[in-house]
Amino acid sequence: MHPILARPARLASYLAGWLVVGALIAGAVSRRGLSVSEAVVFVLPPLLVYAFICLSAWYVCRAVPLRTSGALRVLAACSLAAAVAAGLWFGLALAWVALLESMPGRDGLAEAYGQQTPFLLSVAVLLFLLALAVHYLVLAFEETREADRQRLALQVHARDAELRALRAQLNPHFLYNCLNSIGALTTVDPSGARRMCLMLGEFLRTTLHAGALARIALADELALADRFLSIEQVRFGSRLEIERRIDEAALSARVPPLFLQPLVENAVIHGIASLLDGGIILLDVRRAGGRLVIAIENACDPELLTPMRHGTGLTNVRDRLHALFGSAATMTARAHQGRFRVELNLPLSVDD
Amino acid sequence: MTETPAPLRIAIVDDEALARAVAREYLETMPGVEVVAECANGFEAVKVVAEHRPDLLLLDVQMPKLDGFEVLDLVGRDVAVVFVTAYDQYALRAFEVHAVDYLLKPFSAERLAEALDRARSRLGQSAPPPVRALSVAAHPEQRYASRILVRDGSRVHVLPASRIAYVQAQDDYITISCDGKDYLKEQTLTEAEAALDPAKFVRIHRSFVLNLDCLSRVELDARENRVAVLADGRRLPVSRSGYQRLSSLL
Numbered sequence: 001m002h003p004i005l006a007r008p009a010r011l012a013s014y015l016a017g018w019l020v021v022g023a024l025i026a027g028a029v030s031r032r033g034l035s036v037s038e039a040v041v042f043v044l045p046p047l048l049v050y051a052f053i054c055l056s057a058w059y060v061c062r063a064v065p066l067r068t069s070g071a072l073r074v075l076a077a078c079s080l081a082a083a084v085a086a087g088l089w090f091g092l093a094l095a096w097v098a099l100l101e102s103m104p105g106r107d108g109l110a111e112a113y114g115q116q117t118p119f120l121l122s123v124a125v126l127l128f129l130l131a132l133a134v135h136y137l138v139l140a141f142e143e144t145r146e147a148d149r150q151r152l153a154l155q156v157h158a159r160d161a162e163l164r165a166l167r168a169q170l171n172p173h174f175l176y177n178c179l180n181s182i183g184a185l186t187t188v189d190p191s192g193a194r195r196m197c198l199m200l201g202e203f204l205r206t207t208l209h210a211g212a213l214a215r216i217a218l219a220d221e222l223a224l225a226d227r228f229l230s231i232e233q234v235r236f237g238s239r240l241e242i243e244r245r246i247d248e249a250a251l252s253a254r255v256p257p258l259f260l261q262p263l264v265e266n267a268v269i270h271g272i273a274s275l276l277d278g279g280i281i282l283l284d285v286r287r288a289g290g291r292l293v294i295a296i297e298n299a300c301d302p303e304l305l306t307p308m309r310h311g312t313g314l315t316n317v318r319d320r321l322h323a324l325f326g327s328a329a330t331m332t333a334r335a336h337q338g339r340f341r342v343e344l345n346l347p348l349s350v351d352d
Numbered sequence: 353m354t355e356t357p358a359p360l361r362i363a364i365v366d367d368e369a370l371a372r373a374v375a376r377e378y379l380e381t382m383p384g385v386e387v388v389a390e391c392a393n394g395f396e397a398v399k400v401v402a403e404h405r406p407d408l409l410l411l412d413v414q415m416p417k418l419d420g421f422e423v424l425d426l427v428g429r430d431v432a433v434v435f436v437t438a439y440d441q442y443a444l445r446a447f448e449v450h451a452v453d454y455l456l457k458p459f460s461a462e463r464l465a466e467a468l469d470r471a472r473s474r475l476g477q478s479a480p481p482p483v484r485a486l487s488v489a490a491h492p493e494q495r496y497a498s499r500i501l502v503r504d505g506s507r508v509h510v511l512p513a514s515r516i517a518y519v520q521a522q523d524d525y526i527t528i529s530c531d532g533k534d535y536l537k538e539q540t541l542t543e544a545e546a547a548l549d550p551a552k553f554v555r556i557h558r559s560f561v562l563n564l565d566c567l568s569r570v571e572l573d574a575r576e577n578r579v580a581v582l583a584d585g586r587r588l589p590v591s592r593s594g595y596q597r598l599s600s601l602l
Contacts, residue, residue, distance in 0.1 A: 173438045173439055176438035176456070176457050176458065177368075177371075177438045177457060179457075179458045180370070180371055180374060180438065180457040180458040181368070181370045181371070183374055183458050184370035184371065184373045184374040184377070185370065187377060188370075188373055188377075234370070235368050235370065236368065237369055273367070273414065273416065274416045274417070275416050275417075276392075276393055276395075276416045276417055301416065301417070303498075303499075303512075
């Protein structure tokens with residue numbers, strides 16, 4: 001939609017500008033041998049029509065954007081458009097003069113007009129070029145605003161992914177199941193119940209603390225995953241086994257807090273819990289040059305891959321990595337022979 | 353003098369040993385209750401229902417291989433069910449499939465007693481209404497069943513939908529033809545049709561639902577009736593409206 005035509009307020013100030021221009025031209029014309037009133041009648045009506053013709057500059061601007069078109073192309077398009085518009089205006093003015101002449105007492109107008117032709121034509125060309133300049137400005141202004149809006153939307157989206165990821169850390173069902181286990185342990189194994197309370201308390205405390213930080217050491221992130229898994233081991237017993245392959249050189253890396261948590265949780269809920277005899281969860285962490293590679297692998301039921309692949313856990317981690325690292329971080333997930341493996345590859349950053 | 357009623361016979365089904373322990377502990381203190389079995393998964397539950405005929409299952413929803421809703425689909429005609437889970441999002445569907453009650457973990461002994469009272473009054477009535485086909489119930493992300501479960505005494509056959517050739521109506525039962533074998537299930541053909549993906553399975557006849565992947569061609573027999581010929585050579589009748597549905601999909 002045309003930016004000036006679309007808003008009545010803009011159109012009004014645009015036309016007001018043209019009235020001023022019209023008054024100036026009428027003044028100039030009157031100094032060349034016409035009376036002021038004659039000059040006004042002579043100039044203003046065709047000029048107001050021309051104001052609308054000049055609005056078409058917008059479409060020229062759109063068709064030949066400054067940023068992507070060559071200077072020659074812009075020049076040619078602008079000159080051509082200005083010539084066509086001025087020609088159109090000249091024809092209109094000619095018709096207007098003929099109409100005025102057919103009225104009584106207006107003799108000699110055509111002659112006077114003929115004298116003004118070079119002046120009026122060059123003014124028309126200049127005005128159209130001015131209109132082009134104004135429209136290019138409006139276009140640039142709107143583009144900047146749109147870019148701003150998109151940048152803001154992107155920021156909101158990134159923040160959103162962050163928040164969702166953090167909120168997902170404390171899965172209420174995990175807590176309900178824990179409380180249920182503790183309730184059971186109170187009679188069959190009171191010291192086990194106390195141990196579980198301590199583990200859960202520790203897990204909650206570190207989770208809440210880490211969630212408030214921008215980055216934590218990978219060692220701490222892995223310790224948190226360990227706490228979570230030891231709690232789940234109380235629930236699942238021998239069904240849940242854990243294997244670690246940790247490269248010591250990677251432990252000092254700084255990572256976003258709790259970013260492994262949804263993956264570990266996924267591995268338990270959609271992997272181990274779906275198997276009658278459970279299985280192994282493997283944490284595989286290594287440093288590869290300037291990159292940090294973290295893989296979480298779990299046994300899974302090949303029939304139940306859909307929830308594993310498309311769970312909100314994976315989506316949240318992917319969104320969050322994208323928000324934090326852009327295309328510098330990748331996440332791949334694949335299933336192979338009863339194992340499901342998620343691998344993260346991100347730039348390594350170490351504290352000085 | 354009041355007569356002592358027969359005890360309520362209960363089986364506890366949960367894949368977590370500690371969760372089973374809580375339920376057992378509560379139940380042991382309650383009068384008129386007998387725990388006949390503990391099961392760690394859905395297959396065991398189906399077996400226990402066939403062998404011990406309990407009155408009530410305390411049934412976890414999220415279990416490996418067979419979830420609570422699938423167990424209910426298989427044995428719901430023979431036993432009342434109280435779901436026990438940490439997740440509240442299945443509550444609505446639980447009542448749609450006529451579960452007696454829905455307990456959220458952790459739950460109290462009083463809440464469990466309340467559920468048992470409901471079960472007792474339900475058992476006093478006539479048999480519970482038949483259960484709809486619900487193997488999709490616990491998987492909201494998939495609209496159609498990826499598999500159909502069939503109970504054969506204490507055993508459970510898992511039939512992947514992609515390997516089912518056709519389903520045939522037989523009075524109150526259906527026969528499911530899968531990998532060349534026939535399986536009998538207590539369900540109507542309309543229920544089975546509703547559970548299966550309509551892009552793959554089409555009702556070609558009042559008594560037949562056919563898997564399109566298994567169709568080889570349609571031909572006319574001697575009496576000008578249309579017949580679907582399967583990839584393995586078997587022939588099924590096609591009705592006029594069945595042929596219209598078939599052509600619209602092909």
